[in-house]
Amino acid sequence: MIGRDEILGILEGYDPGRIAIGVIGSHSALDIADGAKEEGLPVLVVAQRGRHRTYAEYFRQRKKKDGLTKGFIDEVIVLERFGGIIEIQEELRRRNVIFVPNRSFVVYTGIDRVENEFLVPLFGSRNLLRSEERSEEKSYYWLLERAGLPYPEAVKPEEIDDVGLVIVKLPHAKKRLERGFFTAASYREFREKAERLKKLGVITEEDLARARVERYIIGPVFNFDFFYSPIDGEIELLGIDWRFETSLDGHVRLPAGQQLTLPEHQFEPEYTVCGHASSTLRESLLEKVFDMAERYVEATKKYYPPGIIGPFTLQTAVDKDLNFYIYDVAPRTGGGTNIHMAMGHPYGNALWRKPMSTGRRIGLEVKRAIELDELEKVVT
Incomplete structure (x- = not known):
């Protein structure tokens, strides 16, 4: 694991007035880029050829002939494969990039390389990213158990x-x-x-x-998009989302009798996430949700110091007795936050009295850390 002191040493060579936000062009990149732009921070997206046009063309910032500005991504580096990001880290450091990890970054780069080779300051908790791997001994289930949090029990x-x-x-x-x-x-x-x-x-x-x-917990699912600020020492609930999954959502739109007539290759639904929708929660249940977040944050501080930094998502199912069960944890920005870019999360907007998406909240924390000379608190 790259030590935090080594990253802070790299950070000392950065120009605080020219900090840029970097992200892999996948997963939640648009939200992260849009939010950074809202807070006046330059945006650099690292994309893979064949999947680069979303960032390099359609959302790239450009001037129109009448002087209007369109788009919000300042620069795109196109690689032949995402994993090649390891080979351009010197370039990222030269550009004063603070990199925001998402799930695609970890999967395509490889968790071992993220932990041991990627010498670029990460906004968030580098050592917590491995906990998302269910096969790891100290996975998020291990952490949830030590935090005394409810999760669906394992079954042989x-x-x-x-x-x-x-x-x-x-x-x-x-x-x-x-x-x-x-x-x-x-x-x-x-x-x-x-x-x-x-x-x-x-x-x-x-x-x-x-x-x-x-x-299996029978009930609705809620993904709670939280943010922990190490500058303030506070937890914020920004928003809630839920997923559209193929071909599961297609199956549940069919009558039961029709489902039973499907041929073998269509009979079993798949759970590939293809989109998200926004949600809110009955207010009387919010106390339970904040309690879960508090216990998770404290457990990360104890077992994965310095603990969670910035965004994290607790993915839950709610049973008939209104009990929450955490079935997944994202120790970084969640996959459903794009639904809130530009217009913000309902709870985050209310809290900050302006549009506050997860991406913008990251940008705001980085900007505050620069202004307060506390960047060392938000990177690993």
């Missing part, structure tokens, strides 16, 4: 008949950033579905052996 496949409905969490065999999830209400169903999905090339036996099998 042969115990499914005694527990009831479970969800099996493992990566998609071909689309590694996506999911090969499936549900089962019995051990027989588990084996039958697993064999069917292997045959269809959705999952592999190797991934299945390492899969997380846990009790």
